[in-house]
Amino acid sequence: MKKWMPYLLVSPYLLHFSVFVAFPVVFSVVLTFHSWNIISPMKYVGLANYRHLIHDRLFWQAVWNTVRFLIVHIPLQILVALTLAELLNRTVRGASFFRAAFFLPVIVSGVVVTILWQQLLSYNSGILNRLLTTVGMARVAWLDDPAVAMYSIAVMATWKNVGLYIILFLVGLQSVPVQLYEAADLEGATNWQKFRYITLPMINPTIFTVVVLSTIGGFSLFVEPYIMTEGGPMNTTLSAVMYIYRQAFQYYHMGYSATLGFCFALIILFVVIIQRRYVEQEV
Amino acid sequence: MIFRLLFVSVLISSCHREQSTDxxxxxxxxxxxxxxxxxxxxxxxxxxxxxxxxxxxxxxxxxxxxxxxxxxxxxxxxxxxxxxxxxxxxxxxxxxxxxxxxxxxxxxxxxxxxxxxxxxxxxxxxxxxxxxxQVPWKVNPIMLFCNIPALSALRSAQPPYTYSTYLEAGRQFRQDKNGDGYVDQWLGYTEVKAIWYQRLFNFYPLYLAASNGAPLIKNNKAAFNNQYAIEVFRFLQTLYKNDYFARERLSATRDPFLAQRIATQFTGPWTVSFLDKFKDPGFDYGIYTMPVPDGHQGPVYTYGDPxxxxxxxxxxxxxxxxxxxxxxxxxxxxxxxxxxxxxxxRRKHVDTDPFFATFLANNPRLKPFAQQSRYIKGVDNCEVIVEVFDIISQEYEACVIFNKKTPEAAIADAARAVDVLLGTN
Amino acid sequence: MLQTILKYSLLVLAALSFIYPFIWMLSASLSSESSLGELTLLPVDFTWNNYVTVFTKIPLDRAFLNSALVAVLTTGLVLLSGAMVGYALARLDFVGKNIIFYLIIFTMTLPFQITLIPNYITMVKLGWVDTYLALIVPFALNSLSVLLFRQAFQSLPQALIDAARIDGAGELRIIFQVLIPNIFPTVLTITILTFMGLWNEALWPLIVIRDESTMTMPQLVTLFSVGGRAEGQLGVKIAAAVMLAIPIVVLYLFFQKHFIRSMASSGLKD
The missing domain is CATH 3.40.190.10 (Periplasmic binding protein-like II)
Structure with missing residues (x-):
């Protein structure tokens, strides 16, 4: 083997890394100190972008929206996924059918899911409101009420992703040694005690994975609000990526948009590190 | 492979730029x-x-x-x-x-x-x-389309409208036809999304109509903190507050104006051919100037979408x-x-110039637009006009659609934000 | 007994709530406009009109070809580059190997929000906006596939490689002719993950492609759904969404188990 062979083999990686990772990271940092609308020359503005960001109501609104999304999305995701995984983990006829059904929304494009849910949630003619009015309840403006819209999206996102987490939990549940349950049975433990003191600690890493992936997902939310609400009503569904997109491609504030991207990324890293700490303490 | 792709593409793009002489x-x-x-x-x-x-x-x-x-x-x-x-x-x-x-x-x-x-x-x-x-070329004035048969039954609320006759029309026209407790027939609908350009089809033409064509920006400062803008906000806010306009997106089975779920809409001449193509027999409509404040003096301006x-x-x-x-x-x-x-x-006297008379005689539906084209405005020359409309849009949503602010406060806040924006640029 | 009934009714209810919306979508797309919003299993007033309208309004066939071309080419490149890099990291010794490994980990934890805008500017400067290159090259290599390949190659016995070397095979032949057939499940996993990700990607095409003849399906359907060209007709939007879903659902029905396993392995990467 020639000496340069390994380098030749990894060269696609190095090239790709320098063009699409290293350069953007460096350039992104540089951009955050500039004002630039792409067509005029870049202008150095020092920390102005960061100062603006601190006072930018919409930046904080986007952060707050993501928090509100995650507060509903994460617990719901874990609850539904764990329940269904628990049910599937017992001997079930047609388990593979159920698994396949739960997984269906996962493989379909978010665009499809969003268009579908937009119809289900429509105020005047959506199926959900039809159901509500048939049982004598009032209509809900699922996507037009500022107090509700983000939670509607959170539920929809849960519906879309939960199949994946069911599978992850199934893998986790199946890795719990049967002997542990048998020992617990001997001691007369209830089902709840078994779940609380054996299952839960054993699948803690899976829960962590779900939390991290959902958090990253929350900060990456784009197609859903873009199609359904365009960030409204009252900016209550403006997501981080939507705001970056809007600043870049509606106002051509490339420098500020990069600053937003940079700060959102820092927030994500920070949140994930905190989550990891917390999980490590639990275990 | 990737190398080759890169190389080829660089070649292609550089060739692309060289072929330029003659x-x-x-x-x-x-x-x-x-x-x-x-x-x-x-x-x-x-x-x-x-x-x-x-x-x-x-x-x-x-x-x-x-x-x-x-x-x-x-x-x-x-x-x-x-x-x-x-x-x-x-x-x-x-x-x-x-x-x-x-x-x-x-x-x-x-x-x-x-x-x-x-x-x-x-x-x-x-x-x-x-x-x-820029060379001023063409315009599409925004005007009020009215379903004539539907509105003819209303008492003392016929177009062209002032704010109070329009509101009166709204009061009489709003209905819950199938009796399910929800309004399903409104006087009008105009896009509620907060995206900036939607204001070019509701707030802005109404503002120009009320103010005889006043600018939004003057001397690099907000110039719209005035009674006209406030009244436009209050007018629209009242329309929504009383369910004269539909607040939720009208995902109707077909165009709500054609389906007669609404009786008026703010739109431009491009709608004429659409309506004539899809209308039911017996459907008839007229085109009027935008609603104006009561006691309005002078011609009625609108936005021309130049x-x-x-x-x-x-x-x-x-x-x-x-x-x-x-x-x-x-x-x-x-x-x-x-x-x-x-x-x-966008030229002088399109409506009276004999050169264009035959066209207008053959297209009577377009005649109101030709007359309106004397009184149209574009947008102010401002590098960040998109953001100005976006700021107004934000306040519009809070005040007009969701009734969270008074028109006075909303317009004042928008003007302040615009001044900050223009000051930093 | 009661528990069993409870268990199955819960499962059936859940399965219904995942499947029914898709069934509704399919029958709504085949129904007339006025019967939308009905809780139905079968189309009401059956009609193909919505599909006819979609195809006359937007070049969905062209977008399908674009999507297919981009997804297939890129998946091929990902396999190629992933196998090469993964092999080097797994079986060869060279200075800088660990650094590269850590760079890959770093790349995977890096939120894409940071690189989005600079990458767009790179595309503009290279003149790749509105070309397939912008859709293919940035995705031609991906860290997860490198790691999966590395893992798979590490699990193979050294004897396999040594025997091939004695036969005088070069490294590329070792990778693609000797080793790859032994790690077919990994290849399948990477293929599925990459293909699915590319097929469903909407954000990046929205940014780099403005020319309708180069647009991919998710992008075109997104724009169709947001923009005015559907003229407010729901059935038409739903039909466009169905067209976007069908190819991947068909693949899923064929390779169901592999899909589930592949996705699970991507979820377990942490």
Missing amino acids: QPITFWCSNNAGEITFAQQQTERWKKLHPDKPLRYQPIPEGQSSEEIILASVVGKTTPDIYANMWQGNVEMYAKAGVLIPLDTLTGFREFIAARCDSAVIREITSSDGHIY KNIVIFNTCRDPQTAWEFVKTLIDKEGDRQLMELTNQFP
């Missing part, structure tokens, strides 16, 4: 069928007149929005020589970036423009640096390009524009 002048037009035919005929006409000056037209590549395509072409330095269809609000940004030719430096421009447009229009298109970078012609500085022969633009928008060209696209040229 090319014909390129003219980008809009990509709807009518305007493509128009561009094609005009190009033919030019070729006959000037066989020595090659010129070709190309519809702008279809995509999400023509603005973004132009931006991409400016960045990639692949701009056409002439672009006919730039939204007036975008011109200033490109002018400031130095990619447009100041047209007033070309021979014959000033004279031509003075003959075509009145002084108010010329003031409107003059950049803050004193140069003119699209203008620019010449990019990549053009090697601006004078010839200008000569072409001149033939494109001479009387003959303008009449063809009207015939082929149902859009209106």
Whole structure:
């Protein structure tokens, strides 16, 4: 083997890394100190972008929206996924059918899911409101009420992703040694005690994975609000990526948009590190 | 493989930029069928007149929005020589970036423009640096479409409307037809989304109508903190508060105006051919000026949605390009524009000039627009006009749609935010 | 007994709530406009009109070809580059190997929000806006596939490689002719993950493609759904969404188990 062979083999990686990772990271940092609308020359503005960001109501609104999304999305995701995984983990006829059904929304494009849910949630003619009015309840403006819209999206996102987490939990549940349950049975433990003191600690890493992936997902939310609400009503569904997109491609504030991207990324890293700490303490 | 791809693509893109000497002048037009035919005929006409000056037209590549395509072409330095269809609000940004030719430096421009447009229009298109970078070309005035049979039953609430007669019409017309406890017939609907350009079709024309065409921005400061803007907000807010307008998106089975779920809408001449194509027998409509405050004096202005012609500085022969633009928008060209696209040229006296009389006689539906074209405004020359509309949109949503603010507070907050924005730029 | 009934009714209810919306979508797309919003299993007033309208309004066939071309080409490149890099990291010794490994980990934890805008500008500067290159090259290599390949190659016995070397095979032949057939499940996993990700990607095409003839399906359907070209007709939007879903659902029905396993392995990467 020639000496340069390994380098030749990894060269696609190095090239790709320098063009699409290293350069953007460096350039992104540089951009955050500039004002630039792409067509005029870049202008150095020092920390102005960061100062603006601190006072930018919409930046904080986007952060707050993501928090509100995650507060509903994460617990719901874990609850539904764990329940269904628990049910599937017992001997079930047609388990593979159920698994396949739960997984269906996962493989379909978010665009499809969003268009579908937009119809289900429509105020005047959506199926959900039809159901509500048939049982004598009032209509809900699922996507037009500022107090509700983000939670509607959170539920929809849960519906879309939960199949994946069911599978992850199934893998986790199946890795719990049967002997542990048998020992617990001997001691007369209830089902709840078994779940609380054996299952839960054993699948803690899976829960962590779900939390991290959902958090990253929350900060990456784009197609859903873009199609359904365009960030409204009252900016209550403006997501981080939507705001970056809007600043870049509606106002051509490339420098500020990069600053937003940079700060959102820092927030994500920070949140994930905190989550990891917390999980490590639990275990 | 990747190497090769990269290499090939670099080669392709560099070749692309070299083939430039002795090319014909390129003219980008809009990509709807009518305007493509128009561009094609005009190009033919030019070729006959000037066989020595090659010129070709190309519809702008279809995509999400023509603005973004132009931006991409400016960045990639692949701009056409002439672009006919730039939204007036975008011109200033490109002018400031130095990619447009100041047209007033070309021979014959000033004279031509003075003959075509009145002084108010010329003031409107003059950049803050004193140069003119755009040729006023065509307009689509926003007006009030009314379902005549549906409204004829109303008492003392017939168009054209003032705020109080319009509200009265709303009160009488709003209904819950199937009795499920929810209104399902409204006086009107106008897009509720907070995206900036939607304000060009509700707030802005109403503001221009109320204020006799006052600017939003003057001397680089917000100029809309006045009773007109406040009254427009209060008017619209009342319409929503009382369910005269539908607040939730009307995802109707078909166009709500045609389906008679609403009886009025604010829109432009492009809607005429749509309505005539899809209307049911017996459906009839009229076109009126925008609603105005009670006791309004003088003509009723509206927003004209002007699209203008620019010449990019990549053009090697601006004078010839200008000569072409001149033939494109001479009387003959303008009449063809009207015939082929149902859009209106932005020139003086379109409604009374005998040259255009036959067209208007054949298209009576368009006559109100021709008359309205005397009293239209574009947008103020401001580099960040999109953001100004966005700020107004934010307050509009909070005040008009969700009733979270008084009109006074909303307009004052918007004006303050706009001043901050203009101060930092 | 009661528990069993409870268990199955819960599962059936859940399965219904995942499947029914898709069934509704399919029958709504085949129903007339006025019967939308009905809780239905079968189309009401059966009609193909919505599909006819979609195809006359937007070049969905062209977008399908674009999507297919981009997804297939890129997946091929990902396999190629992933196998090469993964092999080097797994079986060869060279200076800088660990650094590269850590760079890959770093790349995977890096939120894409940071690189989005600069990458767009790179595309503009390279003149790749509105070309297939912008859709293919940035995705031609991906960190997860490198790691999966590395893992798979590490699990193979050295004897396999040594025997091939004695036969005089070069490294590329070792990778693609000797080793790859032994790690077929990994290849399948990477293929599915990459293909699915590319097929469903909407954000990046929205940013770099403005020319309708180069648009991918998710992008075109997104724009169709947001923009005015559907003229407010729901059935038409739903039909467009169905067209976007069908190819991947068909693949899923064929390779169901592999899909589930592949996705699970991507979820377990942490």
